[in-house]
Amino acid sequence: MTMDTPAQLNSAQLNLARRLARPELLELQPYESARRIGGRGDIWINANESPFNNSRLDRVNRYPECQPPELISAYSQYSGVCADNIIAGRGADEAIELLIRTFCVPGVDSIACFGPTYGMYAISARTFNVGVNALSLTTSYQLPEDIMAQVGSAKLVFICNPNNPTGTVIDRGSIEAVVAGLPDRLVIVDEAYIEFCPDYSVAELIEKYDNLVVLRTLSKAFALAGARCGFLLAKAPTCEMVMRVIAPYPVPLPVSELACAALSENGIALMREQVAELKVNGERLTDTLRSCGAKVLSANGNFVLAEFDEPKAVTARLTQAGIVARTYSDPRLSNCIRFSFSNKEETDYLIEQLSQ
Numbered sequence: 001m002t003m004d005t006p007a008q009l010n011s012a013q014l015n016l017a018r019r020l021a022r023p024e025l026l027e028l029q030p031y032e033s034a035r036r037i038g039g040r041g042d043i044w045i046n047a048n049e050s051p052f053n054n055s056r057l058d059r060v061n062r063y064p065e066c067q068p069p070e071l072i073s074a075y076s077q078y079s080g081v082c083a084d085n086i087i088a089g090r091g092a093d094e095a096i097e098l099l100i101r102t103f104c105v106p107g108v109d110s111i112a113c114f115g116p117t118y119g120m121y122a123i124s125a126r127t128f129n130v131g132v133n134a135l136s137l138t139t140s141y142q143l144p145e146d147i148m149a150q151v152g153s154a155k156l157v158f159i160c161n162p163n164n165p166t167g168t169v170i171d172r173g174s175i176e177a178v179v180a181g182l183p184d185r186l187v188i189v190d191e192a193y194i195e196f197c198p199d200y201s202v203a204e205l206i207e208k209y210d211n212l213v214v215l216r217t218l219s220k221a222f223a224l225a226g227a228r229c230g231f232l233l234a235k236a237p238t239c240e241m242v243m244r245v246i247a248p249y250p251v252p253l254p255v256s257e258l259a260c261a262a263l264s265e266n267g268i269a270l271m272r273e274q275v276a277e278l279k280v281n282g283e284r285l286t287d288t289l290r291s292c293g294a295k296v297l298s299a300n301g302n303f304v305l306a307e308f309d310e311p312k313a314v315t316a317r318l319t320q321a322g323i324v325a326r327t328y329s330d331p332r333l334s335n336c337i338r339f340s341f342s343n344k345e346e347t348d349y350l351i352e353q354l355s356q
């Protein structure tokens with residue numbers, strides 16, 4: 001990623017990123033790792049690394065690039081977002097935490113999110129003593145009409161789309177209206193599951209709005225949850241601020257290699273095939289859940305949320321069959337079970353168990 005100097009940024013962009021950032025970051029000289037400083041030569045003794053590579057993996061005795069250029073370029077090509085507007089890190093979870101650490105003053109600032117939703121927005125905020133304005137989606141799982149009033153003074157507004165755990169979606173127009181209506185806040189759209197409904201992505205709006213941030217991950221459709229790789233997409237000044245806070249080496253070399261393979265032409269084709277297969281199995285599962293009398297929400301991710309009259313009995317039945325699905329302590333979801341979509345074999349078994 002290009003580290004724009006403040007003079008190269010246009011003043012409106014500069015104002016937003018600088019206005020929202022924690023004041024102490026404005027003067028902070030980011031850590032200059034040996035890898036970032038770089039140099040020319042054949043003998044590299046500037047980073048206290050070992051000269052011995054004991055692994056089959058090339059160069060694993062050396063520190064990786066902070067932002068591996070081939071990974072950034074692969075994600076740029078896949079997402080259509082310009083390379084200067086991408087930060088790679090350890091999953092979307094790290095991006096959530098980085099945004100909070102970059103922009104929220106502990107004990108003073110707050111975030112807003114719309115529940116029921118992914119728990120890490122609130123948990124990350126609370127671990128940094130940042131307030132949480134925990135708002136609710138409407139009964140049809142949309143953003144509240146008076147959202148501008150409801151977000152209060154929150155600096156960061158998190159919208160999960162498709163939403164976990166409901167699986168519901170908010171249309172692009174509604175999200176864009178919020179982004180346009182809150183020009184002094186960062187609106188963060190978490191698109192962890194977007195490969196399952198790509199038409200809903202707002203990533204292309206990043207060029208248009210200084211205050212839009214999109215989060216992505218390779219943990220879901222790309223089948224790399226164990227690798228820990230995710231992306232923060234935003235205008236360059238926002239990225240530049242976040243880069244002041246990020247760890248010196250957030251993307252391990254083997255992770256970068258796995259991620260680049262997943263983002264190759266073949267990797268993307270495989271992902272799309274698997275997304276299609278998961279959706280077919282998800283529909284079969286959804287039909288079964290409906291015929292069992294469950295209330296099922298429209299599923300736009302790789303999971304379905306089902307509400308049962310007797311969730312305890314269903315959970316007991318699943319447990320007995322060796323099936324681990326997700327239940328919730330949130331009172332709004334106390335009768336609900338979330339089922340991740342799976343392969344044909346596991347779906348057949350699940351359907352058989354639910355049908356009994």
Ligand code: PMP
Nearest residue numbers: 091092093118164192217219230
């Ligand atoms: N956002 C949402 C909506 C999620 O459901 C998850 C994972 N459960 C994440 C972010 C975190 O993703 P990652 O594995 O990339 O940290």
